[in-house]
Amino acid sequence: MAADHxxxxxxxxxxxxxxxxxxxxxxxxxxxxxxxxxxxDPGSPSTLRAIEDFTMACLEMATGHVAAIKPQAAFFEAxxxxxxxxxxRLGRAAIDAGVLVIMxxxxxxxxxTNAAYxxxxxGHDAPFPSDALTVNAYLGLDTLAPLLARADNTGAGxxxxxxxxxxxxxxxxxxxxxxxxxxxxxxxxLAPLAAERVGELGLSSLxxxxxxxxxxxxxxxxxxxxxxxxxVPGFGAQGAGPGQALAGLTTxxxxxxxxxxxxxxxxxxxxxxxxxxSAGDWRGAISDAIxxxxxxxxxx
Amino acid sequence: MAADHxxxxxxxxxxxxxxxxxxxxxxxxxxxxxxxxxxxDPGSPSTLRAIEDFTMACLEMATGHVAAIKPQAAFFEAxxxxxxxxxxRLGRAAIDAGVLVIMxxxxxxxxxTNAAYxxxxxGHDAPFPSDALTVNAYLGLDTLAPLLARADNTGAGxxxxxxxxxxxxxxxxxxxxxxxxxxxxxxxxLAPLAAERVGELGLSSLxxxxxxxxxxxxxxxxxxxxxxxxxVPGFGAQGAGPGQALAGLTTxxxxxxxxxxxxxxxxxxxxxxxxxxSAGDWRGAISDAIxxxxxxxxxx
Numbered sequence: 043m044a045a046d047h048x049x050x051x052x053x054x055x056x057x058x059x060x061x062x063x064x065x066x067x068x069x070x071x072x073x074x075x076x077x078x079x080x081x082x083d084p085g086s087p088s089t090l091r092a093i094e095d096f097t098m099a100c101l102e103m104a105t106g107h108v109a110a111i112k113p114q115a116a117f118f119e120a121x122x123x124x125x126x127x128x129x130x131r132l133g134r135a136a137i138d139a140g141v142l143v144i145m146x147x148x149x150x151x152x153x154x155t156n157a158a159y160x161x162x163x164x165g166h167d168a169p170f171p172s173d174a175l176t177v178n179a180y181l182g183l184d185t186l187a188p189l190l191a192r193a194d195n196t197g198a199g200x201x202x203x204x205x206x207x208x209x210x211x212x213x214x215x216x217x218x219x220x221x222x223x224x225x226x227x228x229x230x231x232l233a234p235l236a237a238e239r240v241g242e243l244g245l246s247s248l249x250x251x252x253x254x255x256x257x258x259x260x261x262x263x264x265x266x267x268x269x270x271x272x273x274v275p276g277f278g279a280q281g282a283g284p285g286q287a288l289a290g291l292t293t294x295x296x297x298x299x300x301x302x303x304x305x306x307x308x309x310x311x312x313x314x315x316x317x318x319x320s321a322g323d324w325r326g327a328i329s330d331a332i333x334x335x336x337x338x339x340x341x342x
Numbered sequence: 343m344a345a346d347h348x349x350x351x352x353x354x355x356x357x358x359x360x361x362x363x364x365x366x367x368x369x370x371x372x373x374x375x376x377x378x379x380x381x382x383d384p385g386s387p388s389t390l391r392a393i394e395d396f397t398m399a400c401l402e403m404a405t406g407h408v409a410a411i412k413p414q415a416a417f418f419e420a421x422x423x424x425x426x427x428x429x430x431r432l433g434r435a436a437i438d439a440g441v442l443v444i445m446x447x448x449x450x451x452x453x454x455t456n457a458a459y460x461x462x463x464x465g466h467d468a469p470f471p472s473d474a475l476t477v478n479a480y481l482g483l484d485t486l487a488p489l490l491a492r493a494d495n496t497g498a499g500x501x502x503x504x505x506x507x508x509x510x511x512x513x514x515x516x517x518x519x520x521x522x523x524x525x526x527x528x529x530x531x532l533a534p535l536a537a538e539r540v541g542e543l544g545l546s547s548l549x550x551x552x553x554x555x556x557x558x559x560x561x562x563x564x565x566x567x568x569x570x571x572x573x574v575p576g577f578g579a580q581g582a583g584p585g586q587a588l589a590g591l592t593t594x595x596x597x598x599x600x601x602x603x604x605x606x607x608x609x610x611x612x613x614x615x616x617x618x619x620s621a622g623d624w625r626g627a628i629s630d631a632i633x634x635x636x637x638x639x640x641x642x
Contacts, residue, residue, distance in 0.1 A: 068455070070454075070458075084461070085469060114451075114455055114458075116449070116451055116455045116456070116458035116459045116462065117455075117458045119458070119459065119462040119463070119469075119470070120458040120459070120461040120462040120469070121462075121469065122426075122430060122462070122469030122470070123423050123424070123426035123427040123429075123430055123469070124423070125469075126422075126423035126426050127423040129423075130422060130423055146451075148449075148450050148451055148478075149416070149448075150448050150450070150478055151414075151416055151446075151448055152506065152507070152508040153508065154370075155368070155414055155416045155417075156416070158370075158414075158416035158417045158419070158420040159416045159419065159420070161384070161420040162416065162419040162420040162421075162422070163419070169385060169419075169420070169421065169422030169423070169425075170419070170422070178448075178450055178478050178480055178481075179480075179513075179514070180478055180479075180480035180503060180514055180515070181478075181503065181506050181508060181510070181511060181515075182506070182508055182509075182510030182511050182512070182513040182514065182515070183510050183513045184508060184509055184510030184513070185508060185510060203480060203481065206452065206481050206482070207452070208452040208453065208481060208482055208484060208485060209482075209484055210481070210482030210483050210484030210485060211481060211482050212482070213479075213482040213483045213484070213528075213531060214479065214480055214482065214524060214527065214528060215480070215481075215482070217517070217519040217520075217524055217527055218519055218520065219517040219518055219519045219524070220517075220518065224514060224517055224519070224524055227514065227517055228513075228514060231513060
């Protein structure tokens with residue numbers, strides 16, 4: 043049971059890889075290297091094949107070198123149901139390779155409907171298999187119950203959107219309510235739920251999304267949620283440096299832990315990769331990008 | 343162009359059907375009538391066939407008698423990628439039958455990713471075809487831009503989750519921020535965007551979700567958003583009566599308009615339908631349920 047706990051598995055993955063770096067896998071058609079094939083006809087078999095080859099190649103580069111991958115559901119959904127097949131196979135392949143899969147799908151609904159999303163997206167046996175799912179709690183804390191139940195039963199985790207990294211994140215999240223921002227009220231509501239789910243290495247299976255572009259907020263959130271894993275988007279292409287990205291993480295025996303620092307464009311679409319002439323050149327560009335991000339997160 | 347405007351098409355659909363009633367189509371496996379086949383093995387071909395037959399039969403019963411259908415994405419996703427194929431075909435069949443399709447998928451992400459969700463879910467030519475999509479704006483108003491752009495380009499609409507119908511809806515939505523609740527701040531932020539998108543019959547293509555269980559809130563929201571269509575969940579099985587459900591709607595020449603009152607369980611899982619012995623009996627039960635809800639919404 044304890045070995046199956048998401049927080050424990052996440053800590054072990056970070057220590058094993060030697061980095062809290064997470065590779066975002068977002069197959070933007072406009073950014074995909076020509077090397078992987080023609081993507082000019084969305085939804086077509088050739089485009090789907092190129093996306094599958096590209097995302098599987100990203101997974102191969104990630105294996106052993108990052109702590110987790112985070113596929114973005116939207117880019118697979120944009121290809122229709124067959125794109126969802128590619129996402130399901132990518133998740134399965136990552137699990138088979140021993141790579142943690144954070145499905146970034148930001149699902150949300152009322153309770154009985156969230157139970158269906160939980161079936162779809164949470165755990166290794168789900169149709170869209172994962173180790174953890176991103177979810178949105180605007181509809182209320184009660185809506186998390188069926189998601190938490192499924193996560194608890196399958197040894198999976200959740201990351202609740204709390205403070206995001208986009209410019210307009212503050213429109214609702216920062217509204218001041220009796221001296222605390224909305225996102226802080228949300229964090230306070232999550233605190234007892236996270237505390238009930240702490241694994242043997244001190245990390246909970248219930249975490250939050252806390253954008254790298256707001257390090258002060260991340261540090262405050264860490265006070266409220268001492269044992270929650272933080273999923274930190276916004277590092278690299280979205281503008282945050284390593285110091286900002288690590289602000290909400292904790293310090294383990296060999297470096298930062300307690301969460302994941304995600305990079306997407308910086309890792310899968312680095313300079314030199316788009317016009318790579320050979321698979322070897324592409325792999326070299328991705329490998330260099332991973333090494334550079336790992337190093338940046340180590341030297342803060 | 344004007345004929346393609348979602349707000350105008352919605353008003354015409356309500357007037358044509360003679361009711362603002364919307365049929366929610368949520369294929370809960372545990373509630374599906376045995377008549378449609380065996381659903382004991384989720385994701386199997388027999389379960390998928392039963393879901394397709396059931397949801398297509400619901401659409402057939404809806405055609406001409408309600409203003410729109412609202413398929414719930416979660417229940418199709420729970421069947422995996424092949425379930426998503428069923429959802430795509432249901433949407434296509436509804437559009438071909440001239441029935442408005444509100445895809446209830448509550449998608450949300452930052453801008454560049456929301457552009458991919460927009461491609462996936464908005465408009466008649468999307469892989470998951472729709473006339474309108476439900477979306478979640480917790481991440482900020484800036485995140486709506488690519489969704490609005492796609493809706494504007496395809497004559498489609500959006501319904502932004504504002505005040506939902508579940509018991510815990512108030513956890514974040516009702517937090518008081520300088521004298522106004524979070525959901526009211528959201529509505530105020532949406533007001534100029536809705537006002538820019540008013541069609542020739544006075545209804546905008548940008549609407550909100552406003553739960554039937556909170557009629558006072560719905561009336562206040564109508565003040566802030568005079569021309570926005572309201573999608574009202576919570577009527578019937580979720581506990582709200584017709585007077586509550588209609589609180590946020592407007593009065594047209596022949597009855598309530600300006601939004602949709604959704605009923606799911608009351609229409610597709612009414613008493614007597616689960617154990618119907620024949621297709622004729624099942625159709626009779628559904629038809630009676632639709633008539634009863636239409637009548638309830640007419641006599642307030």
